[in-house]
Amino acid sequence: MALDKIGIAQRIAQELRDGWYVNLGIGIPTLVANYIPEGVNVEFQSENGILGMGPFPFEGEEDADLINAGKQTITNLPGAVYFDSATSFAMIRGQHVQLTVLGAMEVAQNGDIANWKIPNRMVKGMGGAMDLVASADNIIVAMMHTNKKGESKMLKECTLPLTGVGCVKRVVTNLAVLDIVEGGFKLIERAPGVSVDEIKNATEGNLIIEGEIPEMSL
């Protein structure tokens, strides 16, 4: 069965390593913070100016001066620190953040990503995404494998305006874990109960299948 958003977040949480600073984008990526593996210490950076982000506040304890990049009220953990936007992107651009997790509308088999604009229809802006994808060494995209019409979002080439070129390393979707390698999307894991054929049918870009493909364990 295909994963839901929580399943995608749980799978991505397995990628976290002890001692990492991690930037989580809006949407599914935000949920990753709820599934940190035992014994793994990570700190979450939000690009609007906090390191050491904690959970949502208890009702009545919201502080208008303490939000994340999704404009949600948050709290801080011991060891947290606030800083300005230039310092925040100095951390990102200077590669002090070890992992970036973000959503996408499209990913191409060469690692291109599009997630900020649909010409003449929707223009929300790139926010910090262009800085994040151009800077980070380790970028994981969290997304649905297909759109609402069932069309693949794993493409040979992106059709929408790009956010970054050749930067995505791994994609975790409701169907699979895919790595971007020379030649296309390499299938790493299947969602529980999802067949290789289902993934093949949902992938427009070149899908590389080598040997037995294991099921994710969540």
Added chain:
Amino acid sequence: MALDKIGIAQRIAQELRDGWYVNLGIGIPTLVANYIPEGVNVEFQSENGILGMGPFPFEGEEDADLINAGKQTITNLPGAVYFDSATSFAMIRGQHVQLTVLGAMEVAQNGDIANWKIPNRMVKGMGGAMDLVASADNIIVAMMHTNKKGESKMLKECTLPLTGVGCVKRVVTNLAVLDIVEGGFKLIERAPGVSVDEIKNATEGNLIIEGEIPEMSL
């Protein structure tokens, strides 16, 4: 009679205007802070990271963590602030400092200044001087008109490695106040009792003398 260092500082202090932020270099410029005209509020910046610099501390109250760019122990005034070196030079380069006063070994009639190196003999380094002279709109040099051998330091062209090009606006020496204008050093004021001829003899660069030259009033 030619001015002493205190006289030069007193004359330069007359240039201060209410509301200015001022950077004073090491040596004679430092003394300017002692002669701020009545009713004029200025704040002194020291490029190692303080705005709102106060006088030397009382004996026994020195703090190793509170020095000026000359490495002297200082105090702070109400409204003072400490900052890092990048922010400090952001203030300087970004032209937030209205006046820079510094010393020089040589000044040329086109506004060039040399004050950081004597090849094969003395190399102390430029410190913040190159940033200051390249950035400030308003640069006053405080110096002796001649060297110990009596040779002019007001030259047609600098002989020493430059600190900045075409940047000096005004020079206050032990003999005169000179402005850098098209064509050379324009004589603005004489030190008390110093004749125009004395100044002419001490100036190698082109000296422009128009009309009666007033004496400084200190």
Added chain:
Amino acid sequence: MINKVVANAKEATQGVESGMTMMFGGFGLCGIPENVIQAVVASGVNQLTCISNNAGVDDFGLGFMLQTKQIKKMIASYVGENDEFERQMLSGELEVDLIPQGSLAERCRAGGAGIPAFFTPAGFGTEVAEGKEVREYNGKPHILETALTADFAFVKAWKGDEAGNLVFKGTARNFNPMMAMAGKTTVAEVEELVPAGELDPNEIHTPGIFVQRIFKGETFEKRIEQRTVRAKQ
């Protein structure tokens, strides 16, 4: 000490003119200069170029100035919370320059710091890079971005003193410090205005040299955009 105190938002915005470029601090509705925005609306100036990470929501923040059509051009990184904005942009009434958030922050800092241009990897290979110089460093392509400055920079701080020194709270700091650096005239509105000498000089975020006018804001609504909470256990 150089005293920067003015009475109120109206006095603080003296000299704003149609056609000017203005920076507004804040991220979403967090840390925005609420009182100044009201004063700029009241002033009636228009044809403004506004630089701000976001454009407010329909009925708060810069959204007010969109309703009154005072803004000719918007320079921002994310504008997804504002229907009127989207309408004006898609209809062509509003010029929009969307730029990466980190480049926006760094370009403001550069403007204040006398750095006219710098290289950044952000935006290479995208629309953002169109017409910009590309150069490779450390095996990676970078684009040349230029500094941003403004006729007025409007920022909001938690505390400030008479000398214009500012302290921010939490994530309300965001773009305010860099924009303070980049304004020809920088105006700070603060929740608490104290005499010079009351702030610890070690704890000041924005030195007063960057601030030309400071005042205690008349009211602060400090609206929350996404109120997310968890239940008390």
Added chain:
Amino acid sequence: MINKVVANAKEATQGVESGMTMMFGGFGLCGIPENVIQAVVASGVNQLTCISNNAGVDDFGLGFMLQTKQIKKMIASYVGENDEFERQMLSGELEVDLIPQGSLAERCRAGGAGIPAFFTPAGFGTEVAEGKEVREYNGKPHILETALTADFAFVKAWKGDEAGNLVFKGTARNFNPMMAMAGKTTVAEVEELVPAGELDPNEIHTPGIFVQRIFKGETFEKRIEQRTVRAKQ
């Protein structure tokens, strides 16, 4: 919280090797990492490239490492307080790259911030500009300067917590924050080491993300270079 605490200067300097590039915070003798300098001297590594605004005095700070001839090349802005330095430089034993103080600070910040190069007016028309690209902005020539980074950055703070967050005191801040950003491994020695959560997150100067190791310095002499005082009235 990611714990960065190590026991002492010796442990904090594990991994230093001959031929490495090292940054040392401080301005004159103010805010220098005294304990780390002793540990680097004791380690015996040599052929070092050292980046520091100054080079200490003959018998303190980086002066120790000049006496032991561990430094092959010095990158600094002002070295006027050190006879042994001048001797080694004029004799050609020591390579020296003197650069403007503001460019030094900005180049370190750029190194930490992923900005590979930027334009500055400082040094145009001087030796410093030799071989560098010149471009005019706002009618004024600027030169292109590149980022500086280091294998190790050694900084000194007043207070720090287990997560590596740092607070500086007075003008001992100087180059420390930018160098902390620019080190592949950044080591902070502090006078006071507190548990995570004890520092106000609003008052931290250097976020712990820039610091890989932190320890409480064994001793701090904090020598004063120019003791200037006035008499009590």
